[in-house]
Amino acid sequence: MGDKVFYVTTPIYYPSDKLHIGHALTTTMADTLARYKRLRGYDVYFLTGSDEHGQKIQRKAREANLEPIQYVDRIVATFQELWRRLNISYNDFIRTTEPRHARVVQALLQKIYDQGDIYKSTYEGWYCTPCETFWTERQLVDGNCPDCGRPVELVKEESYFFRMSKYADRLLQYIKDHPDFIQPVTRRNEMISFIEGGLEDLCISRTTFDWGIPVPMDPKHVIYVWFDALTNYISALGYGTADDHLFRKYWPAAVHLVGKDIVRFHTIIWPIILMAAGIDPPRQVFGHGWLLVDGGKMSKSRGNVVDPIILIDRYGSDAIRYFLLREMPYGADGYYSEDALINRYNTDLANDFGNLLSRTTAMIEKFNEGVIAPPAAPEPLDEELKNLAAGIPDEVDNALNHYEFARALVAIWRLVNRANKYIEETAPWALARDPGQKPRLQTVLYNLAEAVRQATIMVGPFMPGVPDRVWDQLGLKDVPAARTWESLATWGGVPAGTRVRRGEALFPRIDLKEGEIPVAEKATEPVKAPEAAPAGGAVAQSGEEEITIEEFARIKLRVGLVLAAEKVANADKLLKLQVRVGDEERTIVAGIARHYQPEELVGKRVVIVANLKPAKLRGIVSQGMVLAAVDDESLSLVTTERAIKDGAQVR
């Protein structure tokens, strides 16, 4: 294991719109890790990028009257601008439209195809173009995309499939053998149970659009999203090319940082692609929670998108980074609000940290002509401060190695707060009145400068704009030895005789004046419930919503005669029925196997919903639904009280 290399990635973002603060979260986490590891002497490679193919981009470009590449060029430029503003220190920015990426994707696919793990078949599914996602019948909400609520299209086409199922057992074993592979553990457990439920082969090509990388052996197909996108993590390293030194040096990745919504793709699809290609999987995948706004996930359709550029303009990138990293609980969702941001800013950054620097430099200037004098023999209070400081670096290290950014910051702030308290306890202004206390005064001032120095070093990876401003004021700009992580090991990194120069406030307090509460791009229209609230949303006495007779009439109920019934293979609860409804015969799948034997059903008249949209259950298309009364433990089919011809309406 190359212990001193560290390869960290963010997902590659989709350039159909501007990025929001949620994207900034992942990238800021990755940047903080990258900076931290560099500080610790690691050879770090930090990759981010953009995932630029797909039907949605193609459409958006057409709407904008642009070629797709022109369209994404523009948006990707805004990505890069955001990362510049956020001080993101990536080593490379991969774009899936680059030839260097396409080559690798095609070669990888060809290789897997040649060994027989990719085959041609047909795909059918409901597709939401804006979300670039396929849904099963069941997942749809009122026939619309469950994510964005927009209509979906039924897509059926010839496609290439990746034989993922073949590798399910191996992957499961790998996950079980590597408990740290998926973090946090709750995601790991979810993935295990997902795999144990059986993996289906993955559709990896499309013919309905052409904005993508062509399938090498069948160019009328274009490689579909995940195979294309995930491969960025190795295409950026030149995998399989003449110059693959980066790949050999940095792969496997130390960690892929992702949002919890795409953990599955990174821990199932991606490792299997790699397995099939004979490449090691990444060492770790960490899925962080979402930054929720107004209690919900941020999304354009909800109208609660927060634009990070506006926030950076207003508060500075360090403050935004601090908020993101401090406010997210480990592995869980965090909440964004501008109030919370300002509160965090004022209390932690302005009052605690910024003010500590300010009072420290002010006192050194006022009480000691701006010079940091060497300390005299320490007193118990000094030892207390030192001892506390001595334990912080390890805590920070440990927290960061587990992606516990908030915990790391809390640890650093213990030092900041202890230093503020130290000032009260030692009361330098009192010492200054007594010339005989000069050595003591100088010692106290020295210790303060040292505490600020140490905190600043540790804070650097989180807020990269801070150290230089502090070094400037503390007079350590030209003392590199006083700025290393290693220097934290000993108390006394500030050279005696250093001259401070008090400057502007690091984080000026934000005073909220009445009516001046700034709000980032907010929901202009409330999140509307798109259901056509019938009849004013009247509610019947039973507490159930009332509908009109016209609405009820839309449901066609008919009598059906059961001709045959059999159990569905691999299903405990399902029976497959052949039902005659007038002059047509239908196949209906019913979840009644626990309550009825197939034989006893034949000849029964049942009531079915005749105009229900067909759905596929366990591979069988069910053309309708059999009505049954149910309570907690029993189930009874609804039948007709007298014999009546099948096909008869029920109303």
Place this chain on the structure above:
RNA sequence: GGCGGUGUAGCUCAGUUGGUCAGAGCAUGCGGUUCAUACCCGCAGUGUCGUAGGUUCGAAUCCUACCACCGCUACCA
């Protein structure tokens, strides 16, 4: 339906193997201080630790049931 998680002060959350575990930060109130960015320091609270049982000498911490919310997932048509 299955599996998993969460439910602790007004808010956001810590609480290892059951016995100073009833806590932190923010917000609130009072006091102190003046070097500092109306800051900082100290003190003070308020809590049926979701509900109801159980195990135990003793449970926020273990067990059972239930309620609420959340995540993943499915054979509920």
